[in-house]
Amino acid sequence: MTKHRFSQHALSEWMKDDGPESEIVISSRVRVARNLRHQPFPLLATDQQSKDVMDQLTEVSQSGKLQSMGSFETIILSDLSELDKRVLVEKHLISPNLANESQCGAVILSDNESVSIMINEEDHLRIQCLYPGFQIQEAWTLASGIDDIFEEAADYAFDEKRGYLTTCPTNVGTGIRASVMMHLPALVLTSQINRILSAVTQVGLAVRGLYGEGSEALGNLFQVSNQITLGQSENEIIDNLYSVARQIIEHEKAARKRLMQESRLRTEDRVKRSYGILSYASIMDSKESAQRLSDVRLGADLGILTNVTPQMLNELLVMTQPGFLQQTFDEKMSPEQRDFRRAELIRKQLRGEKGHGGASI
Amino acid sequence: MYCQECGKKPATLHFTKIVNGEKTEFHICESCAREKGEGIPGAPNSFSIHSLLSGLLDFEHMGSSGVGGAAKQPVLRCEDCGLTYTQFSKIGRFGCSSCYQAFADKLDPLLKRVHSSTIHSGKIPKRSGGQIQCKREIEQLRRDLQAKIEHEDFESAAELRDRIRELERKIADL
Numbered sequence: 352m353t354k355h356r357f358s359q360h361a362l363s364e365w366m367k368d369d370g371p372e373s374e375i376v377i378s379s380r381v382r383v384a385r386n387l388r389h390q391p392f393p394l395l396a397t398d399q400q401s402k403d404v405m406d407q408l409t410e411v412s413q414s415g416k417l418q419s420m421g422s423f424e425t426i427i428l429s430d431l432s433e434l435d436k437r438v439l440v441e442k443h444l445i446s447p448n449l450a451n452e453s454q455c456g457a458v459i460l461s462d463n464e465s466v467s468i469m470i471n472e473e474d475h476l477r478i479q480c481l482y483p484g485f486q487i488q489e490a491w492t493l494a495s496g497i498d499d500i501f502e503e504a505a506d507y508a509f510d511e512k513r514g515y516l517t518t519c520p521t522n523v524g525t526g527i528r529a530s531v532m533m534h535l536p537a538l539v540l541t542s543q544i545n546r547i548l549s550a551v552t553q554v555g556l557a558v559r560g561l562y563g564e565g566s567e568a569l570g571n572l573f574q575v576s577n578q579i580t581l582g583q584s585e586n587e588i589i590d591n592l593y594s595v596a597r598q599i600i601e602h603e604k605a606a607r608k609r610l611m612q613e614s615r616l617r618t619e620d621r622v623k624r625s626y627g628i629l630s631y632a633s634i635m636d637s638k639e640s641a642q643r644l645s646d647v648r649l650g651a652d653l654g655i656l657t658n659v660t661p662q663m664l665n666e667l668l669v670m671t672q673p674g675f676l677q678q679t680f681d682e683k684m685s686p687e688q689r690d691f692r693r694a695e696l697i698r699k700q701l702r703g704e705k706g707h708g709g710a711s712i
Numbered sequence: 713m714y715c716q717e718c719g720k721k722p723a724t725l726h727f728t729k730i731v732n733g734e735k736t737e738f739h740i741c742e743s744c745a746r747e748k749g750e751g752i753p754g755a756p757n758s759f760s761i762h763s764l765l766s767g768l769l770d771f772e773h774m775g776s777s778g779v780g781g782a783a784k785q786p787v788l789r790c791e792d793c794g795l796t797y798t799q800f801s802k803i804g805r806f807g808c809s810s811c812y813q814a815f816a817d818k819l820d821p822l823l824k825r826v827h828s829s830t831i832h833s834g835k836i837p838k839r840s841g842g843q844i845q846c847k848r849e850i851e852q853l854r855r856d857l858q859a860k861i862e863h864e865d866f867e868s869a870a871e872l873r874d875r876i877r878e879l880e881r882k883i884a885d886l
């Protein structure tokens with residue numbers, strides 16, 4: 352049995368609000384990497400050194416210094432079950448690296464789960480702020496404020512020439528990784544996605560699919576992030592990401608309009624077909640569910656389906672992950688059993704709560 | 713163009729997977745796409761930034777020591793954490809903040825390739841970076857001062873000069 356609030360609810364409190372452009376941008380995230388000057392990086396730290404780092408950094412929260420930023424809970428990774436860790440990863444609150452490989456790892460989590468501060472990940476300190484919709488500037492402002500509080504209590508490894516020093520040379524300088532998670536089904540359906548994404552990589556940004564490094568874009572969800580951390584200021588990095596993401600949003604909107612003008616029936620059929628399958632299927636693997644949920648989300652955004660909310664779909668996205676399924680049904684499952692349970696959960700969510708399962712068609 | 717899966721129908725689904733700049737293109741027909749779900753057939757395994765980095769670094773290492781020259785070179789090592797440059801080349805990570813000093817001579821080409829730059833121009837820590845912040849502000853004020861003088865706005869120039877002096881005193885006290 353778990354005692355942690357974060358594993359009870361798939362949808363973090365912060366995800367319940369609609370952000371700007373929430374039809375296309377699911378969330379905005381900023382992560383800032385920092386290290387302490389007089390400690391070796393986690394990679395080479397001894398157990399005792401890692402423990403000292405953890406004590407020093409968790410103290411900042413436990414002594415109430417973060418109070419102005421909300422209320423926080425400190426969670427020591429070694430106190431968690433494997434399942435709890437997995438759920439945290441599936442909710443994007445901690446990285447797989449912190450869950451599986453850290454020594455004296457900890458996470459300081461805000462009540463609404465929009466702030467997660469990882470300790471002894473690849474760097475001593477990683478501050479992550481998540482906002483719903485397109486609010487990348489807001490995420491940076493919050494992360495920077497939390498950074499200032501930690502800086503008062505800790506001597507950062509900072510060099511006048513190289514900036515904030517990090518374990519990996521790809522993070523040095525600002526230590527910032529800003530990203531937006533975008534749902535781009537119309538660009539995929541109209542075969543424009545490859546052209547647009549390759550243009551994106553040419554302006555110093557990276558694109559990856561949801562859930563896991565290097566995985567394909569499951570459910571038409573793409574994460575666009577800055578690649579460069581040195582030589583540009585944080586504001587330049589944020590502005591660049593913002594303006595590129597803004598352009599992608601406009602392309603996606605235009606493509607959606609075109610879909611509705613040029614192949615309305617085909618689009619409606621695709622959406623309703625997926626809605627029907629999700630509402631009645633008995634077996635649903637993760638890949639199919641991601642794709643069908645993408646269709647249904649598009650249908651909701653286009654007004655084809657009126658009884659499905661983005662929140663329901665965001666929730667399903669997390670709930671249908673393996674760890675969360677196991678947590679919900681409180682049992683060990685084979686992949687096949689997971690596919691039964693996933694189908695059951697989706698049916699409940701789509702038909703159980705609202706009306707009698709009829710899409711308003 | 714024909715479908716790369718069945719080779720029979722024209723390819724209508726074009727998809728490029730891009731991970732950290734590495735592109736793989738897929739061209740398949742609709743029925744193959746449907747059959748495979750939305751999975752992209754033949755997608756290669758994930759590509760890690762660290763393996764790319766260590767590739768760059770290895771190259772760096774070979775270039776500087778030359779063929780067969782490695783043995784004669786003294787071992788470049790960070791005194792604080794003990795990490796050698798050769799180890800750093802393999803894992804693509806630093807061991808501690810002093811590594812940046814220890815390997816300083818070799819870092820510029822690497823950082824230039826990764827970031828197209830070698831010098832930080834972002835945020836500075838408030839407490840420990842007070843002096844750096846003052847220096848940057850003084851540089852900016854000097855540029856402003858120059859501009860005011862060129863425009864013969866001597867009143868503003870005098871104000872800027874006073875501000876610069878004030879900051880210089882502050883640095884001396886820090």
Ligand SMILES: [Zn+2]
Pocket residue numbers: 715716717718719720721740741742743744745
């Ligand atoms: Zn085919």
Ligand SMILES: [Zn+2]
Pocket residue numbers: 790791792793794795806807808809810811812
């Ligand atoms: Zn070192």
